[in-house]
Amino acid sequence: MNKADSLVLITTAINPPQGVFVLKMTNVATRKITSKAAVLLWAASGVKKIVIADATGETLLDQSEVVLINQMGVAVEQIHYLQNNDLIVRKGKGYGEGALIKFAIQNSQFLNSAHNFFKCTGKVYCRNFTDLFNMIEQNNIQNIFWRDVFKNEIDTRFFYTSTEFAKKFL
Secondary structure (H helix, E strand, O other), rough: OOOHHEEEEEEEEOOOOOOOOOOOOOOOHHHHHHHHHHHHHHHHHHOOEEEEEOOOOOOOOHHHHHHHHOOOOOEEEEEEOOOOOOHHHHHHHHHHHHHHHHHHHHHHHHOOOOOOOEEEEOOOOOHHHHHHHHHHHHHHOOEEEEEOOOEEEEEEEEEEEEEHHHHHOO
């Protein structure tokens, strides 16, 4: 992998239903602004392709924002669908995130041509991305997941995976 092939899948739910278990950020304006900020930081980090997948039928960036990001040498693909809100309320945001990743893998042109990608929840940004990218490249890492030390489980807000692994297991 080299920087020219770097791809980030950013997952969002700009307009989530009310009553989703453990969803803390519920203000639509706040969700949209923080997601846009994360996308802009990713674009400035040197990533070459960004897929923005939204589960609530929203398109995060307007065309003028996409043009600006393209002028930085970053290609943007925005895809979306309307999730089943009843299932999300019943099963939680983790269920919704998994369904959105599956949708993105099945529907993104960028992901379908990529060997590996980073996945990041829309309101999160990785400040040491360049260091992580270099470590992954130097060690030929295909999948890397970080642990939430407080919950003793995998933290799915940010990870790096092969597209093949994601299709089979995520």
